[in-house]
Amino acid sequence: xxxxxxxxxxxxxxxxxxxxxxxxxxxxxxxxxxxxxxxxxxxxxxxxxxxxxxxxxxxxxxxxxxxxxxxxxxxxxxxxxxxxxxxxxxxxxxxxxxxxxxxxxxxxxxxxxxxxxxxxxxxxxxxxxxxxxxxxxxxxxxxxxxxxxxxxxxxxxxxxxxxxxxxxxxxxxxxxxxxxxxxxxxxxxxxxxxxxxxxxxxxxxxxxxxxxxxxxxxxxxxxxxxxxxxxxxxxxxxxxxxxxxxxxxxxxxxxxxxxxxxxxxxxxxxxxxxxxxxxxxxxxxxxxxxxxxxxxxxxxxxxxxxxxxxxxxxxxxxxxxxxxxxxx
Amino acid sequence: xxxxxxxxxxxxxxxxxxxxxxxxxxxxxxxxxxxxxxxxxxxxxxxxxxxxxxxxxxxxxxxxxxxxxxxxxxxxxxxxxxxxxxxxxxxxxxxxxxxxxxxxxxxxxxxxxxxxxxxxxxxxxxxxxxxxxxxxxxxxxxxxxxxxxxxxxxxxxxxxxxxxxxxxxxxxxxxxxxxxxxxxxxxxxxxxxxxxxxxxxxxxxxxxxxxxxxxxxxxxxxxxxxxxxxxxxxxxxxxxxxxxxxxxxxxxxxxxxxxxxxxxxxxxx
Amino acid sequence: xxxxxxxxxxxxxxxxxxxxxxxxxxxxxxxxxxxxxxxxxxxxxxxxxxxxxxxxxxxxxxxxxxxxxxxxxxxxxxxxxxxxxxxxxxxxxxxxxxxxxxxxxxxxxxxxxxxxxxxxxxxxxxxxxxxxxxxxxxxxxxxxxxxxxxxxxxxxxxxxxxxxxxxxxxxxxxxxxxxxxxxxxxxxxxxxxxxxxxxxxxxxxxxxxxxxxxxxxxxxxxxxxxxxxxxxxxxxxxxxxxxxxxxxxxxxxxxxxxxxxxxxxxxxxxxxxxxxxxxxxxxxxxxxxxxxxxxxxxxxxxxxxxxx
Numbered sequence: 001x002x003x004x005x006x007x008x009x010x011x012x013x014x015x016x017x018x019x020x021x022x023x024x025x026x027x028x029x030x031x032x033x034x035x036x037x038x039x040x041x042x043x044x045x046x047x048x049x050x051x052x053x054x055x056x057x058x059x060x061x062x063x064x065x066x067x068x069x070x071x072x073x074x075x076x077x078x079x080x081x082x083x084x085x086x087x088x089x090x091x092x093x094x095x096x097x098x099x100x101x102x103x104x105x106x107x108x109x110x111x112x113x114x115x116x117x118x119x120x121x122x123x124x125x126x127x128x129x130x131x132x133x134x135x136x137x138x139x140x141x142x143x144x145x146x147x148x149x150x151x152x153x154x155x156x157x158x159x160x161x162x163x164x165x166x167x168x169x170x171x172x173x174x175x176x177x178x179x180x181x182x183x184x185x186x187x188x189x190x191x192x193x194x195x196x197x198x199x200x201x202x203x204x205x206x207x208x209x210x211x212x213x214x215x216x217x218x219x220x221x222x223x224x225x226x227x228x229x230x231x232x233x234x235x236x237x238x239x240x241x242x243x244x245x246x247x248x249x250x251x252x253x254x255x256x257x258x259x260x261x262x263x264x265x266x267x268x269x270x271x272x273x274x275x276x277x278x279x280x281x282x283x284x285x286x287x288x289x290x291x292x293x294x295x296x297x298x299x300x301x302x303x304x305x306x307x308x309x310x311x312x313x314x315x316x317x318x319x320x321x322x323x324x325x326x327x328x
Numbered sequence: 329x330x331x332x333x334x335x336x337x338x339x340x341x342x343x344x345x346x347x348x349x350x351x352x353x354x355x356x357x358x359x360x361x362x363x364x365x366x367x368x369x370x371x372x373x374x375x376x377x378x379x380x381x382x383x384x385x386x387x388x389x390x391x392x393x394x395x396x397x398x399x400x401x402x403x404x405x406x407x408x409x410x411x412x413x414x415x416x417x418x419x420x421x422x423x424x425x426x427x428x429x430x431x432x433x434x435x436x437x438x439x440x441x442x443x444x445x446x447x448x449x450x451x452x453x454x455x456x457x458x459x460x461x462x463x464x465x466x467x468x469x470x471x472x473x474x475x476x477x478x479x480x481x482x483x484x485x486x487x488x489x490x491x492x493x494x495x496x497x498x499x500x501x502x503x504x505x506x507x508x509x510x511x512x513x514x515x516x517x518x519x520x521x522x523x524x525x526x527x528x529x530x531x532x533x534x535x536x537x538x539x540x541x542x543x544x545x546x547x548x549x550x551x552x553x554x555x556x557x558x559x560x561x562x563x564x565x566x567x568x569x570x571x572x573x574x575x576x577x578x579x580x581x582x583x584x585x586x587x588x589x590x591x592x593x594x595x596x597x
Numbered sequence: 598x599x600x601x602x603x604x605x606x607x608x609x610x611x612x613x614x615x616x617x618x619x620x621x622x623x624x625x626x627x628x629x630x631x632x633x634x635x636x637x638x639x640x641x642x643x644x645x646x647x648x649x650x651x652x653x654x655x656x657x658x659x660x661x662x663x664x665x666x667x668x669x670x671x672x673x674x675x676x677x678x679x680x681x682x683x684x685x686x687x688x689x690x691x692x693x694x695x696x697x698x699x700x701x702x703x704x705x706x707x708x709x710x711x712x713x714x715x716x717x718x719x720x721x722x723x724x725x726x727x728x729x730x731x732x733x734x735x736x737x738x739x740x741x742x743x744x745x746x747x748x749x750x751x752x753x754x755x756x757x758x759x760x761x762x763x764x765x766x767x768x769x770x771x772x773x774x775x776x777x778x779x780x781x782x783x784x785x786x787x788x789x790x791x792x793x794x795x796x797x798x799x800x801x802x803x804x805x806x807x808x809x810x811x812x813x814x815x816x817x818x819x820x821x822x823x824x825x826x827x828x829x830x831x832x833x834x835x836x837x838x839x840x841x842x843x844x845x846x847x848x849x850x851x852x853x854x855x856x857x858x859x860x861x862x863x864x865x866x867x868x869x870x871x872x873x874x875x876x877x878x879x880x881x882x883x884x885x886x887x888x889x890x891x892x893x894x895x896x897x898x899x900x901x902x903x904x905x
Contacts, residue, residue, distance in 0.1 A: 039784060046786045047701055053693030054702070057760070058714050060753055064725060067732040122628045129625025136402070142629060144893045149636055151807075151889040153814025155856040156878045159863050160639045163646075163871060190635045214441040214503070216400055218454040218510070219431030219611075221618040228453070233444045244720060251722020253817035254856075258863055278724050278817065285727075285821045291736055299821075303728040307721070314720060415604065427611050432604075459610045 068307060071300035078294055084301070090264040090280070092298045093287075099298070101305055103264035107274035108309070111185040111256050112249035114270050118189025119245050123196025124238075130197070131204040132226040143198065150194030158258030161187035166259060179261030179273035188255045196245040203237020204230050236321040243317030247310045253278035277306045347413055348373040348514060348544045349394075354420075355407035356389060356398070363389045366408070367570045369563055371514070373413075376536060376545040378559035378576065380552060382591070386568040387548045391516050394419070394546060395433045396426035412513070431458065434507035435516040439523045440499035442491035442506075447483050450491045450502055454510040469509050476542065477505035478535050497528025504535065508543070515539070517547040521554065533558050552592065556580050564588045643882070647875030655876060659829040660858065664869035667862075669877055671828045675744065675852035676813060678832065682748020682848070683755065683812050688805055691756050692794075695763025695801075700789055719757040726754045727821025735822050742824045744832060745848040750818050755808035762804015766797035803895045810888035814881060816856040828853040855881045 076084070079099040087100025126146070130139050166183040170176045176183075207230050215225040231238065261273030262283040275283065281299045289295040349371040356364035364386050371377050379387040389398075396419065398404040409418040412432070419429045434454070442450050451470040460466060470487075474480040479501045483494070491502055500520060507515055517536070521529040536545060536558045549555050555562050556576060563573040564585075572579060572588045583589045658668025694715075702708040730750035740746040770793060778788040794801075832850035853861075855877060862874035 043784050043786055047697075050693050050697035050701055053690050054697040054711050054760075056690060057694060057718055057756060058711055060718060060729075060756070061714050063733060064721065064729045067729050068725075071732060122631060125621075125624055125628040126632065129622070129629065133622055133625055144897075145636075146632065147893060148886055148889050149632060151810050151814075151885050152639075153816070153856055153878075153881055153885060155814065155816045155860050155863070156639070156643070156882055159859065159874055159878055160642065162863065164638060164642045190632065193632055208441075210437055210439055210441045211443065213397060213400070214437060214443065214506075215453070217395055217397065217430055217435040217437075218457060218506070219427050220453075220457050221427060221611075221614045223618045223621045224457050224614060228457075229443050235444075247720045247722070251724065253722070253724045254860065257817075258860070278722065281724055281728070282817060282820050285731075285823055300728060300732070303725055307725055310720065310722060314717065425608075425611060427614075428604075428607060431607050431611070457610075457614070458607070459613070 064307070068300050068304040071297050072304045075294065075297035075301045078297075079301075088266050090275075093284075093295055097294075101277075101302065103266040104275060104277045104280050104302060105305070105309075106266050106268060107181060107256075107260065107264070107279070108250055108276040108306075110268055110270050110274065111181045111188065111252075111260055111276055112246065114182060114185025115188035115192060115249040115252075116246060118186055119192035119196050119249070120242060122189075123193045123241075123245065124200055126193065126197040127200035127204060127241075128226050128231075131201045132222050132230060143201075146194040146197060150191075150198070152191075154191065154252065154254040155258070157187050157191050158184075158254045158256075161255055161259035173271060176271055177261075177273050179259060180271055181256075181260050181267075181274055182270040184256045184258075184260035185270060187259065188249055188252050191252075191255065192245050192248050195248060196241050199241035199244060200234075200238050203234040203241065206237065207233045239317050239320045243313055246313045250309055250313070251278060251306060253282060257282040277302045277309075346373040347371070349413060350411045351408070352411065353408035354390070354393065354410060356386075356393060357405045357407075358398070358401070359403050363568050364393070365568045369570060369573050371544060371546060372561060373544050374540055374542070375560040376540050376547060376558055377561040377563065378555035379546070379548045379563050379565060380550075380555045380591075381565035381571075383550060385565040387565050388518055389568075390565065391518055391546060391548045392435075394514065394516055395430045395435050396420070397435070399426045431510065432512060433514045433516060434510065434512035435518065436500070436503050436507050436520050438519045440496060440503050442494070442499050442502055445491060446488045447491050447494070447502060448487040451505045451509050453506060458510065470505075473505040473509035476508050476539065477501045478531065478538075479505055495528070497524050497531060500524060500528065500532060501535065504532075504539075508539075512543060514544045514546060517545065517549075519548050519550055522550060529554075552580075564591060566591075640882070643875045643879050645875075646872050647877075647879045650872050650876035651879065660827060660853075660861075661829070664867060664873055667870075667873055669855065669858055669880065671831060672853050672855045672858035672877070673880070674831055675828070676854040678744050678847060679748045679751065679852065679854055680809055680813060682745060683751040684805070684809060686749055686752035687755050687759050687808065690752070691759025691805075691808075692763050692801060694756075695760045695767065696789055696793070698760070699764050699767040700785070700793060715757050715760050719761070723754055723815055724817040724821055726750055727818030729753070730818060730822050741849065742822055742851055743849045744852045746822055747819050747824060747852065747854070750822060751812040751815055754815060754818060755812050758808035758811065759801075759804055762807070763797070763801050766800025766804070767793055769800065770796050799895060799899050803892045803899070806888050806892040806895070810885045810892070813888070814856055814885055816860055819854060819857055820860070824852065824854075824857060855884075 084099055084101055086102075087098050088102055089098035089100050090103045091098045126142075130142055134142065161183050162179075165187055166176070166178060166180065169180070169183055169186075204226075211229055211233055212225055215229040220228070256276045257279040260276065260279060262275045262279050263273060264280065265272060265274035267274055280302055284295060284299045347370050351367055351369040351371075354364055354367040355362070367390065379390060381387050392398055393406065393410060398406070406420045408420070410420050411417065412419050417424065419433075431454075443453060445453070448470055451473050452466050455466055455469055460469075471480060471484075474483065479498060482498060483489075483502075491499065494502060500523075504515075504520075520536075521532050524532065533554060536547065539545060540560075547555075547559065559576045561573070562576045562579040564571045564579065564583075564587075566587060572583060572585045574584070578584075579588065580592055583592060655668045656673065657670055658666060659670050660672075661667040698708070698712065698715075702711070727750065730746060730753070734740045734746040734749055735742060740749075774792055774796065775788055778792050783791065828851060832847040832852060835847055859874050859877040859881060862870045862877065865871070
């Protein structure tokens with residue numbers, strides 16, 4: 001808000017420089033202040049180039065949408081939307097091909113649900129702790145540490161899930177298979193914690209101190225202040241953090257591709273192996289499918305489904321934010 | 329003088345000179361900065377005591393000692409004592425829980441700071457954190473508090489509206505209602521009208537005058553006229569010291585101290 | 598009497614609330630400990646498995662069918678070259694976009710669309726970028742499964758990070774600096790080039806490093822463009838002995854990168870290959886930790902040094 005005001009202010013500052021042409025020409029001393037067309041042209045060209053760079057991001061979005069939709073349209077010439085949405089099997093590469101997206105969706109939903117059950121409570125707890133409880137030094141050390149944790153490549157987390165967490169879980173659940181949504185989901189959850197906690201904490205810390213003081217002055221404890229005043233006041237930021245966490249979980253690829261297996265499996269049981277949408281795309285990409293074949297088009301249809309799922313969560317988050325918009 | 333008045337304080341005494349609180353040799357320091365130096369004062373029950381002085385003189389710091397707000401931040405040190413009557417307890421003692429102090433002594437801030445909740449929930453907040461859950465009790469106490477804060481007529485039909493939708497003056501009266509709802513022993517005001525327009529200021533001042541029948545009030549103000557209008561006692565502070573404390577009329581008409589006189593008459597420099 | 602009873606009630610309520618307070622304190626510390634312990638477990642597990650494999654040979658050997666002879670030479674060379682392309686593509690584009698949005702953009706619908714779009718792009722799953730690259734770079738532009746295609750893919754992926762970092766760095770420069778420049782008769786571009794960009798360079802650099810650290814570990818989009826192949830050779834060298842000395846043939850060469858190599862080894866059933874995966878993972882993690890650590894240090898240093 002303030003910035004746009006400033007930039008408009010700066011814009012207005014520029015106007016007199018352009019208009020000096022009429023008023024200042026004449027006296028030799030001010031001749032070099034004349035309106036300089038060459039300089040003006042250079043400025044315009046630069047501005048246009050910069051604009052094009054900024055607009056490029058919109059182009060990327062259009063390119064993504066165009067690419068997914070155009071390939072999916074070819075796919076849907078072969079497969080009816082009804083079959084895609086209702087068939088309970090996904091076997092596009094078999095002789096007896098079935099194109100039901102449900103098994104992939106169930107794998108995605110279950111692994112994401114496990115991940116979010118870990119990431120949202122733990123991430124929020126860490127955020128509240130760091131924002132409202134932790135002494136200054138703890139916060140200064142914990143924040144960069146969490147950032148580092150969030151920077152570890154996902155393929156490494158996949159390795160960790162397959163070779164450390166799964167054997168560990170097998171000690172607790174003896175008949176857990178070598179690939180499982182549970183193991184992948186748990187590790188994914190830990191992986192997402194830093195995103196959720198750092199955004200939630202930022203949102204909570206941006207709540208003005210005088211609001212906290214108002215609560216403390218009534219005799220509230222830190223916990224009460226955090227839960228009853230600070231969190232409601234930062235609800236839109238927290239919602240944004242949760243939405244980001246959900247998007248991450250739904251779109252996460254390597255952990256599930258490595259640790260959850262690549263067999264499509266319509267199940268809601270986290271202890272079973274199952275492919276997610278992303279794992280399926282990886283599986284197809286690993287093979288050697290000819291460009292333009294139906295198998296090639298399936299990954300775009302799957303990708304479109306994934307994008308629509310994340311889009312749905314983002315719109316939901318946007319609506320929530322609008323509904324709970326905070327005003328200080 | 330302090331001891332003299334204290335001797336007249338007997339349990340159940342209803343004279344206007346009952347003492348609510350006594351400040352003895354209070355010092356306060358944050359980091360290396362000595363913000364308050366050896367302050368001695370009394371607070372009379374159900375009277376308005378004003379703290380005045382140039383900005384940076386420590387009047388807000390002094391006020392915030394009364395509900396231990398400084399405990400929220402690191403590296404703060406109290407010295408001396410603030411005795412709260414009738415139970416004769418030093419509220420600055422490390423053994424006393426600051427939360428307990430804050431439950432007994434409420435505060436209204438410089439800038440209205442309603443919570444991002446409904447009007448009703450704002451006022452009910454203090455009651456809820458005291459563990460009161462019964463809807464009927466909450467409703468009764470909220471209505472009472474809003475009536476006492478002269479806000480009831482304006483908001484009774486929209487108690488579930490968000491508090492932010494109120495005007496600045498209404499928000500400040502809401503904060504007063506919030507502070508009153510829990511029947512505090514002392515109500516602290518930290519420059520409560522500095523963020524308000526003159527009309528809202530007048531209504532808050534009127535409210536403070538009405539409230540002193542119900543509760544002991546301590547108010548920090550940067551506005552001398554305001555102190556003269558609303559208070560019974562006035563303390564003039566300068567550079568962390570209490571320069572003069574007396575009945576308001578005396579302070580404004582014939583102050584004993586030259587410094588006070590200079591400040592009151594605007595000759596301060 | 599009433600007063601004392603009241604006080605007793607208050608104390609009971611407070612002690613009840615304080616129990617919750619301390620309970621939560623324990624929960625907070627424990628949640629943090631879970632994150633820390635996971636990291637320790639992850640790191641030490643990889644260290645135990647992979648450390649024996651980390652030798653000079655590991656860095657200078659090509660992948661091989663025999664696990665004990667396999668190394669990451671083609672992977673780290675590939676990663677370096679892909680990162681080069683990514684940086685060259687993403688940095689100018691991202692910085693230019695950031696400068697435009699902060700310094701030039703008028704407040705209108707188009708600007709708002711661009712801003713919302715950048716935020717949304719940051720939330721698009723990385724594998725979707727892979728699909729875009731597969732259709733656009735690999736087939737429509739005919740770049741094939743090349744270093745160029747991979748570098749551009751990752752550039753698109755980190756573009757939002759660079760843009761946001763640039764904007765934040767520019768935003769922290771006070772208006773007084775701009776006014777000072779304009780007051781001396783500088784044009785807008787002169788102000789940007791002589792003042793805004795130099796003063797925000799460190800902040801932008803921080804964002805670029807974080808972006809590249811993200812790109813270095815990205816696996817999914819590179820797999821999607823079909824780059825999971827057995828690469829036992831190096832791309833053509835960029836510097837040649839004879840005229841014209843510089844060669845860009847490497848841009849079109851097939852390649853592999855560190856995370857792909859690691860994924861390749863993880864998915865093998867033989868335990869010996871998993872030791873290789875651990876060793877590759879160790880190298881990868883150390884690389885990203887160093888980059889992120891550098892970024893965090895830079896930011897911390899910056900915050901301490903510059904006081905406007």
